[in-house]
Amino acid sequence: MTAPVLAPPPPARATLPRTFAAMMAREARVMRKNFLSTFVRVLVQPVMFVFVFAYVLPKLGGGAMAGGPGGPTFSTILVPGLVGSSIIMQAMMAVIFPLMMELNWQKSITDRALAPVPIPLLAVQKILAAALQGLIGGLLVFPAVLFIHADGQAPEVHVANWPVLIVVMLAGSLLAAAGGLLLGTLLNPQKVQVLFAIVLLPMTMLGCVYYPWSALEDIRWLQIVSLFNPLVYISEGLRAALTPDIPHMPAWAFLLAVLGGTVLLTWAATRTFTKRVLT
Amino acid sequence: MTAPPGAAVRTAGLQKTYPASGPRPAVPAVQGIDLDVPRGEFFGLLGPNGAGKSTTIGMLTTLVVPTGGTAHVCGLDVVRDAVEIKRRIGVVSQNNTLDSDLTVAENLEFRGRFFGLGAREARKRADELLELFGLGDTRGGNPFEISGGQAKRVMICRALVHGPEVLFLDEPTAGLDPQTRTNLWEVLRELQASGQTILLTTHYMEEAEALCDRVAVVDHGKILASGTVDQLKGTAGADTVITVAYDAPPPDRIHALADRTGISKVEINGGQVRVFATEPDGLLGELVALGAAEGVGVTDASQLRPSLETVFLTLTGRDYRE
Numbered sequence A: 001m002t003a004p005v006l007a008p009p010p011p012a013r014a015t016l017p018r019t020f021a022a023m024m025a026r027e028a029r030v031m032r033k034n035f036l037s038t039f040v041r042v043l044v045q046p047v048m049f050v051f052v053f054a055y056v057l058p059k060l061g062g063g064a065m066a067g068g069p070g071g072p073t074f075s076t077i078l079v080p081g082l083v084g085s086s087i088i089m090q091a092m093m094a095v096i097f098p099l100m101m102e103l104n105w106q107k108s109i110t111d112r113a114l115a116p117v118p119i120p121l122l123a124v125q126k127i128l129a130a131a132l133q134g135l136i137g138g139l140l141v142f143p144a145v146l147f148i149h150a151d152g153q154a155p156e157v158h159v160a161n162w163p164v165l166i167v168v169m170l171a172g173s174l175l176a177a178a179g180g181l182l183l184g185t186l187l188n189p190q191k192v193q194v195l196f197a198i199v200l201l202p203m204t205m206l207g208c209v210y211y212p213w214s215a216l217e218d219i220r221w222l223q224i225v226s227l228f229n230p231l232v233y234i235s236e237g238l239r240a241a242l243t244p245d246i247p248h249m250p251a252w253a254f255l256l257a258v259l260g261g262t263v264l265l266t267w268a269a270t271r272t273f274t275k276r277v278l279t
Numbered sequence B: 001m002t003a004p005p006g007a008a009v010r011t012a013g014l015q016k017t018y019p020a021s022g023p024r025p026a027v028p029a030v031q032g033i034d035l036d037v038p039r040g041e042f043f044g045l046l047g048p049n050g051a052g053k054s055t056t057i058g059m060l061t062t063l064v065v066p067t068g069g070t071a072h073v074c075g076l077d078v079v080r081d082a083v084e085i086k087r088r089i090g091v092v093s094q095n096n097t098l099d100s101d102l103t104v105a106e107n108l109e110f111r112g113r114f115f116g117l118g119a120r121e122a123r124k125r126a127d128e129l130l131e132l133f134g135l136g137d138t139r140g141g142n143p144f145e146i147s148g149g150q151a152k153r154v155m156i157c158r159a160l161v162h163g164p165e166v167l168f169l170d171e172p173t174a175g176l177d178p179q180t181r182t183n184l185w186e187v188l189r190e191l192q193a194s195g196q197t198i199l200l201t202t203h204y205m206e207e208a209e210a211l212c213d214r215v216a217v218v219d220h221g222k223i224l225a226s227g228t229v230d231q232l233k234g235t236a237g238a239d240t241v242i243t244v245a246y247d248a249p250p251p252d253r254i255h256a257l258a259d260r261t262g263i264s265k266v267e268i269n270g271g272q273v274r275v276f277a278t279e280p281d282g283l284l285g286e287l288v289a290l291g292a293a294e295g296v297g298v299t300d301a302s303q304l305r306p307s308l309e310t311v312f313l314t315l316t317g318r319d320y321r322e
């Protein structure tokens, strides 16, 4: 081995914004490397879903699953819901899986925490990075759900309200990422399997993905219980923006829930994360 | 390297008690440690498993919050100025904490960028370091598919990317084979020769002896003794330690040895006798003969010349390897 006659490094300017940007650049690099596998993972579930419900079943003659003749097609109802559930799933997985590794395996989180930023900012960075992946997950689902359908089963989707669409997609991604960070810092790794079985699956099944919230009127208790499910507000918000003719919650309700929830969960997750990292 | 004045590391009464959790009671891991490490020094914290070495490093590197006392690194308070301290230190932790989503070279590149280097500068710096440390072949590899010795060297490179004022190394050679360990020692010596301040923990006596200007011997969260290796040997461990295990209660005449000049202390523990002596010549043979005269055999015997190991024995009465 040659003698490490180490030259001093070039002068560094480790300001908080620069460090933060570098941390995001690392995420982008990793995302780019994993793009194909992420792409496949994100798309399989929604594609299968629209394939069966917007193509196979209508072909088999079960076309009147939602509404009736003249009513909205099932695919119209599905578009906002599947986009919303993709956002939630992808953002939560994007934060929880790496976190489980970092907190437990080799405790490599101690190393991430040595980057020259305050620990709460590290938490915010994790939320932002995961939210970005959630957002990408949501966007990837759009073409799939728009174009896979049987004749006459095309979804009737147009952007009726850009600001609402953007706010709900962005805040929804952040909400899910913050929620993921909170759960990831509170749970121990053995419970993560359980988390997916008993939290994420019911959350997506009952997140007003396959029906609008107002349709639950006939099952009043479920309609009320659903209000505790953040995905409901994202699905309904996307309905307001994309399929305004389908009944949906008033804007104040879903905006309050999505934005308020984001603030609340970010605050809580930042605290629990800092507690986990600084012993 | 420009060395601003002031100590690299200074602690006063530093304490850490991990709070109780569930059935586990609170753990007083560090119980009042005073350190004063000037810039340019190679300082060693030497102690057995659980002595509190990693906890101390954790506090100095801002990741463990002290529960008492104060600690300053580069003149900055570890609690109040954590971010500024992080800009000025490099840390090599006990485990492999390399980023498994990135290649070896990317690990260094992004570390450089975290510390403010531009993307191109960081890549260049990464390549230079990898070459310098003989790691050129690993650059595109996954950091968990290289050997343990290589991974340690990559972690050292990563800690050096931004030219830290103080380098912390937590048991850098634990688990490495002797050859790899000596190679790493060479690297560390050269680093120090170039002016790098280094604080290292180890539980290898010979490592502290081989590398460190000054050593603090820690056990149960306290410093038992500190100073240069020679000072320690001169005070706490000037003695050669002879340990003899008899197969029966040791011969009575052994007690009388304690009064002889050149023998500082005789410890008898069951069948085991430990003699601390400044004049050890012929003593081991005498101990065997004493037993034989009374029909007591010897099952094991050892003689340790003055070293950090005898320092530890003298200070704690415990065998270091226990």
Ligand SMILES: Nc1ncnc2c1ncn2[C@@H]1O[C@H](COP(=O)(O)OP(=O)(O)OP(=O)(O)O)[C@@H](O)[C@H]1O
Residues within 6 Å of the ligand: A279, B018, B027, B028, B029, B047, B048, B049, B050, B051, B052, B053, B054, B055, B056, B094, B203
């Ligand atoms: N996060 C923690 N929570 C509770 N107790 C801890 C924690 N970390 C360490 N300890 C305890 O504190 C004591 C000192 O541990 P520490 O890791 O500092 O020792 P060490 O000298 O580095 O040992 P080793 O040589 O095994 O690495 C031990 O009893 C350990 O069990």
Ligand SMILES: [Mg+2]
Residues within 6 Å of the ligand: B053, B054, B055, B094, B170, B171
């Ligand atoms: Mg340790």
